[in-house]
Amino acid sequence: MPSKPALPIEQSALLVIDAQDSFKVGPRWARRSNHDFETNVDRLVGAWRAAGLPVIFVLHTDEDEAFNTDSPSFKLMDFLVPREGEPVLVKTTRNAFTSTNLQAILTAQGVRRLVISGIQTEQCCETTTRLAADLGYDVDFVTEATMTFPIPHPELPEELSTEEIVRRTEYALRNRFARIARVDALVAEAQGAPLKPRALPWAEEARAFGPSAHP
Numbered sequence: 488m489p490s491k492p493a494l495p496i497e498q499s500a501l502l503v504i505d506a507q508d509s510f511k512v513g514p515r516w517a518r519r520s521n522h523d524f525e526t527n528v529d530r531l532v533g534a535w536r537a538a539g540l541p542v543i544f545v546l547h548t549d550e551d552e553a554f555n556t557d558s559p560s561f562k563l564m565d566f567l568v569p570r571e572g573e574p575v576l577v578k579t580t581r582n583a584f585t586s587t588n589l590q591a592i593l594t595a596q597g598v599r600r601l602v603i604s605g606i607q608t609e610q611c612c613e614t615t616t617r618l619a620a621d622l623g624y625d626v627d628f629v630t631e632a633t634m635t636f637p638i639p640h641p642e643l644p645e646e647l648s649t650e651e652i653v654r655r656t657e658y659a660l661r662n663r664f665a666r667i668a669r670v671d672a673l674v675a676e677a678q679g680a681p682l683k684p685r686a687l688p689w690a691e692e693a694r695a696f697g698p699s700a701h702p
Contacts, residue, residue, distance in 0.1 A: 524634040
């Protein structure tokens, strides 16, 4: 369960999960949810950087051609440009922990609170949230800084709408695995944090413990 009250923002890191061009390949991009996604993620990234707090990007790879590491679409979306000391991890699992060195990076930085953003709301973002909570992290799930797509039923002529997906995800996570947080509140909290100097040895941790990529 999330901490009450939340752990100090100074102990947090921002995760930006799978915000990559791979999702733009194919027709489903036109049916995406949350057209404020890019703006909201960009606000969080800016606030965390301004406070000197860790920002970590994650990319997903699998057998889908658009998610292959050789694909021109396998890169962060253009509005996201990692800075020195901001790892870009490559995962092969739905959660961002099992196939990366994420936990080692967080431990090295003394991070105990995670702010979750990215794609897709109910898949990699939710799965990472659940595992993070089980690992003892205090988690903020920022629904308005995630996005997803309708899910077609594999056997019936019906689908789960993005509105239904978001509602279900929030119901499942709220007060069990995470707080459902708002961008405005988190940005205000980060702006009130004492400036934390960036520790470049953190980047060394990212290189030393496991796979990472810098598109």
